[in-house]
Amino acid sequence: MTRIGVVIFPGSNCEYDAALAMTQLGVDVDFVWHSVTDLTGFDGLILPGGFAHGDYLRPGALARFSPVMEAVARFAADGGPVLGICNGFQVLTEAGLLPGALQKNRGLTFISEPVRLVVASTNSVLTRLATTGQELTIPINHFSGAYTCDDRTFDALEANDQVVLRYRDNPNGSRGDIAGVANEGRNIVGLMPHPERAMSTLLGSADGQVLLESFISAPSGLLRAGAANAAAL
Amino acid sequence: MNFPVIVDVTLREGIADPEGATIERALPALGFTGVTNVRAGKAFRLDVEADDETEALAKATALAQRLLSNPVIENAVARSGAG
Numbered sequence: 328m329t330r331i332g333v334v335i336f337p338g339s340n341c342e343y344d345a346a347l348a349m350t351q352l353g354v355d356v357d358f359v360w361h362s363v364t365d366l367t368g369f370d371g372l373i374l375p376g377g378f379a380h381g382d383y384l385r386p387g388a389l390a391r392f393s394p395v396m397e398a399v400a401r402f403a404a405d406g407g408p409v410l411g412i413c414n415g416f417q418v419l420t421e422a423g424l425l426p427g428a429l430q431k432n433r434g435l436t437f438i439s440e441p442v443r444l445v446v447a448s449t450n451s452v453l454t455r456l457a458t459t460g461q462e463l464t465i466p467i468n469h470f471s472g473a474y475t476c477d478d479r480t481f482d483a484l485e486a487n488d489q490v491v492l493r494y495r496d497n498p499n500g501s502r503g504d505i506a507g508v509a510n511e512g513r514n515i516v517g518l519m520p521h522p523e524r525a526m527s528t529l530l531g532s533a534d535g536q537v538l539l540e541s542f543i544s545a546p547s548g549l550l551r552a553g554a555a556n557a558a559a560l
Numbered sequence: 561m562n563f564p565v566i567v568d569v570t571l572r573e574g575i576a577d578p579e580g581a582t583i584e585r586a587l588p589a590l591g592f593t594g595v596t597n598v599r600a601g602k603a604f605r606l607d608v609e610a611d612d613e614t615e616a617l618a619k620a621t622a623l624a625q626r627l628l629s630n631p632v633i634e635n636a637v638a639r640s641g642a643g
């Protein structure tokens with residue numbers, strides 16, 4: 328049975344949405360408080376949305392020093408799938424586990440609305456069951472979601488096929504319309520949109536399902552086989 | 561001894577600055593013309609225990625690069641806060 332850990336920092340607020348989505352997909356889920364340093368037994372980790380440590384200084388700037396983050400880095404280095412959603416994405420970039428950074432939105436407004444995304448690459452733990460070019464409607468809910476990076480990083484992301492999701496109509500000024508990126512090993516993915524809030528057509532969209540299905544069904548043999556193998560997804 | 565230090569955190573050249581741009585656009589309406597290249601940043605004031613100011617600035621620079629700034633998008637410079 329697949330067991331997913333949802334990391335909770337002081338100020339996280341999307342952990343129950345993420346856990347409910349996992350339950351809906353039929354996997355076991357446990358909450359992991361940010362002081363935990365042993366992540367043995369998990370098949371995947373989700374860093375949920377919210378305002379970890381109040382988003383003081385910069386979103387994710389203090390959360391990256393929470394004790395759990397060293398364990399998350401080790402888990403990821405062993406090839407374990409790690410997903411950062413919204414604030415979780417910001418934490419992963421601050422921690423250096425994903426390239427780039429998230430800045431304040433162009434226009435300086437908090438944006439909360441469904442957006443259309445295009446799957447840019449299926450070569451990641453989050454998009455492996457989707458189709459390149461597939462359009463997904465998933466809500467965003469953020470103030471600091473403008474993806475940015477220097478030219479060298481941007482060129483490398485494009486060349487290595489690490490951009491996994493793009494906005495169809497860029498809502499926040501993200502460079503290259505980037506909504507989600509993967510690390511070189513493809514086992515760490517961060518995205519600003521909230522797939523866990525797009526799990527039911529009754530509630531607006533079920534387009535998040537294909538992404539989270541991808542995440543929980545990453546071949547278990549790969550989960551602990553090392554990042555090099557994860558690249559072969 | 562405690563040395564007052566100010567750390568200036570500014571966005572790196574080439575990184576978009578929506579705050580600075582918004583401020584710059586607002587200025588003419590308030591009668592402040594001829595103001596360009598507005599860049600928004602942060603300043604931190606610290607008292608740093610050290611033997612001399614050079615050591616205090618080095619300590620402040622190190623903590624600024626580790627925590628106060630995100631080197632992916634920002635520069636951090638420590639300067640004396642005395643006087």
